[in-house]
Amino acid sequence: EVQLLESGGGLVQPGGSLRLSCAASGFTFGSYAMNWVRQAPGKGLEWVSVISGSGGNTHYADSVKGRFTISRDNSKNTLYLQLNSLRAEDTAVYYCAKGLWFGDSSPFDYWGQGTRVTVSS
Amino acid sequence: EIVLTQSPATLSLSPGERATLSCRASQSVSSYLAWYQQKPGQAPRLLIYDASNRATGIPARFSGSGSGTDFTLTISSLEPEDFAVYYCQQRSYWPLSFGPGTKVDIK
Numbered sequence: 001e002v003q004l005l006e007s008g009g010g011l012v013q014p015g016g017s018l019r020l021s022c023a024a025s026g027f028t029f030g031s032y033a034m035n036w037v038r039q040a041p042g043k044g045l046e047w048v049s050v051i052s053g054s055g056g057n058t059h060y061a062d063s064v065k066g067r068f069t070i071s072r073d074n075s076k077n078t079l080y081l082q083l084n085s086l087r088a089e090d091t092a093v094y095y096c097a098k099g100l101w102f103g104d105s106s107p108f109d110y111w112g113q114g115t116r117v118t119v120s121s
Numbered sequence: 122e123i124v125l126t127q128s129p130a131t132l133s134l135s136p137g138e139r140a141t142l143s144c145r146a147s148q149s150v151s152s153y154l155a156w157y158q159q160k161p162g163q164a165p166r167l168l169i170y171d172a173s174n175r176a177t178g179i180p181a182r183f184s185g186s187g188s189g190t191d192f193t194l195t196i197s198s199l200e201p202e203d204f205a206v207y208y209c210q211q212r213s214y215w216p217l218s219f220g221p222g223t224k225v226d227i228k
Contacts, residue, residue: 035217037165045157045165045208047217061216062122095164100176105212107155109176111164 002026002110004096009115016086020115022079022096030054030074033099035108036081038092038117048094049081052104059104064090086119093117123147123211125220133228140196142223144209149189153213156185156194159222160205168207169194199225 008020022034036048049060049070058070069082079096093116097108124147134140144154152172157165167176169185172192182197196203204227209220 044222045219059215107167107170109167113164
């Protein structure tokens with residue numbers, strides 16, 4: 001059974017940093033692209049970033065480019081998102097989502113339950 | 122950036138009725154469009170990928186159609202568990218993008 005478990009969220013001041021983690025199990029982690037998708041309170045879904053199975057390719061939403069960094073450790077079956085220079089508008093639930101296929105633009109077939117990030121002074 | 126527009130914003134229907142949801146892209150995304158369902162307090166669930174392919178375990182009452190810029194998600198006969206928010210998402214261009222969602226609620 002595929003499981004994705006996010007952690008690392010919390011309350012942080014504007015300008016601060018956080019690192020989110022997503023522990024994966026139930027599939028061959030390194031064979032699939034992994035994504036981060038966020039959802040601000042009461043709002044819709046916003047794709048944030050993707051990393052290929054090997055970790056060699058990454059893409060970001062314009063809203064986070066230069067501030068967020070996606071990475072993965074295939075030996076630990078874990079996905080990461082480093083959030084720097086946080087702004088109030090980054091407040092959201094952050095979901096990790098597995099790609100349906102190997103390709104980095106594949107649909108998202110499994111999602112974690114999310115970790116909440118609140119940026120406030 | 123590809124902008125996805127969904128209509129209507131809210132669809133009020135009764136169980137057993139047919140639901141037709143629309144998603145329009147600002148430029149052609151070929152068939153690279155997916156649909157997701159999200160219920161309150163839950164993560165989204167993949168329903169349809171590449172416009173018309175049902176994801177694993179999705180009931181046959183869900184179907185998708187379209188290509189280019191115009192897409193439709195149809196729920197042939199609404200079950201009580203189908204009342205939720207539905208999002209479309211394109212994977213044709215970076216950055217990937219979602220539509221704003223259509224809420225299907227009980228009339």
